[in-house]
Amino acid sequence: MKHTSTVGKSNRVALVLLILGLSTIAFPLYLTIVIAFKQPSEMTNSISGILSLPKTWSLNNFREAMIVTDFWHSLRNSLLISVLTVGISILIHSLMGYALGRNKAHSKFYSFVYLFIVSGMFVPFAILMMPLAKQTAELGLANWVGVIILYIVFYMPMNIMLYSGYLVNIPIALEEAARVDGASTWMTYWKIIFPIMGPMHATVAVITALAVWNDVMTPLIIMAGSGENTLPLAQLNFQSQFGTNYNLAFASYLLSLIPILIFYVICQKQILNGVTNGAVK
Amino acid sequence: MKNDRQRTFLLITIPILALFVCFNTIPLIRGVIYSFTNFKGFGKYDWVGLRNYVDLFSDARVGKSYLFTVKLAVVTTIVVNVLSMILALGLNSKIRAKGFFRGAYFLPNILGSLVVGYIFNYFFTYILPAVADMAGITSLSTSILSSPSKAWIGVMIVCAWQAVAMNTIIYISGLQTVPEDVYEAGGLDGATGWKQFRYLTFPLIIPFFSINMVLCVKNFLMVFDQIVALTKGGPAQSTESISYLIYNNGMSGGQFGFQSANAVVFFIVIVIISVAQMKFSGSKEEQL
């Protein structure tokens, strides 16, 4: 009894804090929405001006933003690149995370490979840009396939870190039980370990998808001149040094926010399922 | 049996490692080669030996950018980890509308940097000074982004605001690995609140704590987007981060060779910091 009552109290405190924290998000979001509906002539430098509601709630900005960015086409490219990157990352990175996570504690070789790959995370992108632009072109990969391959390599260090960190709490006894039943390591992995890592797959999916979804630089240098755009690339059209149409840009950013938000909401349910459901015990 | 296991692990590791070497290590080596030239990014170039490296250590601008970046990274890492740990605990507890909160707290991460830049610029330039005026706080009555000594705080706030979501997700997924019965056992021993966190929860999520520390230190040492969106290195070059300098002078400017040398040194510095960090938290993990 005592136990439940303290939990109840701390939950109320948590709720109040969460609502307070929410204001730091609600305010910028409000501004974004209001600006997305306004006309450039409604922009001012006064506080009352920026906070005021738009004169009309017309969807014209959204319509025009969709035309400027060639929305459906760019969206398709963005979706394709994101979905493939996330799918392949989950398959490859979890495997690698498993191989390294299970061995790095007792094997010098695997521990070295782990550190080698993780340190790849710290290579400043600027130094890789030129060589990568050249290398992908030499390999005939100056297109979306090249972009996906690069993403898989870029996010490998972080994802491997996440997967092998997660494995620490998955008892090795589970695998041994399967081995006694005669299953190979490969089969054991796909049948037992891969499904158990469900919450981590969801986490990796969210983090990778988000990074890919918003990335400008990689498609900019790899796909430059191919005539194909991703959404963030197309959104560059709104800004130039001498003039930025914030209203159209904001409308466009709101539009491109929707798919990734839906994806996150789906994944975050997965993050919750899994281990607590008793799979580990 | 044992052999099958080892062979499987090797068969997994080798091809993936090869892919990684091909698109990360090899371009890095090519980049390192450029650091010994005066390559502008196009056209012909000459070998200059170690000149770029010698210059690097006498360049006040590079030194200043290191100081700024390290200061920013340390402070932001602490702020972000404290906040996201609290948020993760809150979002993991049994509260109403959990799904809604989780969605909402994720938003800062997906807003494009143009939007974030515009809104926070507006906030720091117009709204914050007006509020400070009303509250009578004179030190905040001018934009903090226009003051060379205070602008980094603005950058810090935006970095933290955006990064909290990601770290929270990682902490939440870490909290999922803590079995319920640990709490039940702890509850019997009378461990509640801070004690429960300190002695039951935290030790179990240390791997995630160290991942978050490494990711934070890395992300903030390599901070770039927020700088472009917020200050573009100003005022008075007080917020030029190392990555910003490398990109701006190396890619947009004609200093590709020199900034490659900067990138190489920077890479070594971060690797050393992070490996030390991982070794440190690794030893912590083993103690527990």
Place this chain on the structure above:
Amino acid sequence: MKGKRLKCLGIALCCMAAALPLQGCGDSSDKVEIEIVQYKPEAANYFKTVEDEFNASHDNIHLTISSPNDAMTILKTRFIREDYPDIIGIGGDINYSYFVDAEILADVADYEGLKEINPGYLEIAESLELVPTDGTYIVPYVANAAGILYNKDMFAEHGWQIPETWSELMQLCGEIESEGILPFYFGFKDTWTCLAPWNAMAVELSPSDTAKQVNKGLTTFTEEYRELAEKYLSLLPYGPDDPFAYGYNDACTAFARGESAMYPIGSYATPQILSVNPELNIDSFVMPAADNREERTLNSGIDLGFCVMAECENKEAAYEVLDFLLEYENMQKYIDDQNAVPCKNGDFQLASMLDGMTEFIEAGNMTDYQDHYYPSEMSVDALLQTFLLEKDVDGFLNGFDTSWQRYNRDIIRLVQEYEQNH
């Protein structure tokens, strides 16, 4: 459950992968392909129309024009993978100097259309070469001009006169201020805007080839820029209290809303200003920095010019495209669209906000931007911002000279080697 989901994912991935290769098929014909990459995204619509019209009227050549944002990054990455467009549209700045030096541009001296280009701009292009190089490497298309934009209605209402000398300008600022109006607006948070007044004053106060003289070791910036730096500082009190808090966009909005009488910036700012307040009556005048009327000159440089790449396989076709771009109607359309100044001789109709500058343009009294000679990695804009914040003239000038030697070491060596050999 899990297995099923995985399978679905797998199938979805395969479908997408299978659907994709279809998009890459283009039509292959015997037409000559000409590709232009130009660096002004704000003119993308104009170039789209030109592309369509050109392709509709030419059977032998197929033209593609792209106007990407961050074109310099795109161009540089394409150069490194040796994927050169046929023609590039760039500004007459240090990048052009580097490209000429790197020998990646073709000599277009034999292009007929050059005869109709205003020789003033060809000279400007010539002087941008790091060391004198035989040949012509750019066809100047349009220029921009920087000076002071002013609120015409406000000036008329108060009866203020356009200043022609530095002391008249200072007097005018005092007058405007005494009526409770802010004379200038600045957006110094965006460092590049610090260069606008600097360039506009520099053309009257320092020799146009200052940078080259320094490279030859004949003078120093401390010597040439002192008056300029001091005069720049005396503009500051006539601007907003904390100019470093406001960006370019804030300044445009403030000027558009009548919060200041003048805004020292280039003609390129007018579309942004008019988007906020389409009714505003803007005109411009040449920045009066000198006290001697004889020394007056307009700050104008090549905003957009076309360079044929050395790798271009079909120069004839490239020239045909250039001919089309330089046709009177097309240029006039560009000028209307972007408030630009043509680099071609002819009877063009200029935008009304350039009225105050027409007399200089017609007389050919123009001097290039000093910053077209500054290497971008030196970040002179940021040095200027620091200077305006700290107001330390000596420190700034010394710093300028030291950084200049540091960032231009290779160029200086090149210039001095050339001097020895010629």
